[in-house]
Amino acid sequence: MDICFTNTIVPNMLRGFLLNGKSISLTSCFTQFYIYFLVGTSQFLLLAVMSYDRYVAICHPLRYTAIMHRRVYLQLIAGVWLGSFFCILAPTTLIMRLPFCFDVMDHFFCDVGPLLRNSCTDTTAIQMLAFATSSVLLFSFLVTFVSYSNIVIAILKIKTVEVRGKAFSTCSSHAIMVTLIFGSCIFMYSSPKTGQTFDLDKFAAVINTVVVPLINPFIYTLRNQNVKEILKDRMFLCGKKL
Structure with a gap:
């Protein structure tokens, strides 16, 4: 998901910086728009699935293998991708059928806001539909919040400090990613918009599309004991050379 997400946005963004502005065809713009929201929505749902997996592992360790087995994994992954596909299908179809009067977009990728602002017609209904479909973000956040609330309660009941530290360590990487991704995307897509917030939206979009995929591998791999020893x-060795 991180590879698809990054390659959808970052190469075109860097090209725009190097060429001091970039042109993109309408077909390419819609393709970028669709892949961005397909992978992004799948990522929200996957974060919710991962939080539930950690909840079962910590709160019901003896039943983990009975609850989370291969068939359940396959069903959850299929649900993530199918749910994402059907969630964005209607808004994407309607936006693709819009007439556009302006050919300049004040953004570094084809986001829903700039596309609707460039349309010649009233897009209020599509904006309401897009806002309604963003409820999947809130649903994923709710599942994640409930899972982590139960996890924290269960960990605080552990009397051994060492075991408690290991339990928190198990969830730390995922919790950091959840905070960054949900924080930026809730700000971008689940809040009322005004003209003054558009620059802040672009800042949040940079965090979501560039910063999070960049630091994601580091946050997860730094928990690996072999990686720690290599570092x-x-x-x-660097200290000895200096």
């Missing part, structure tokens, strides 16, 4: 050895 310590490299830092030790």
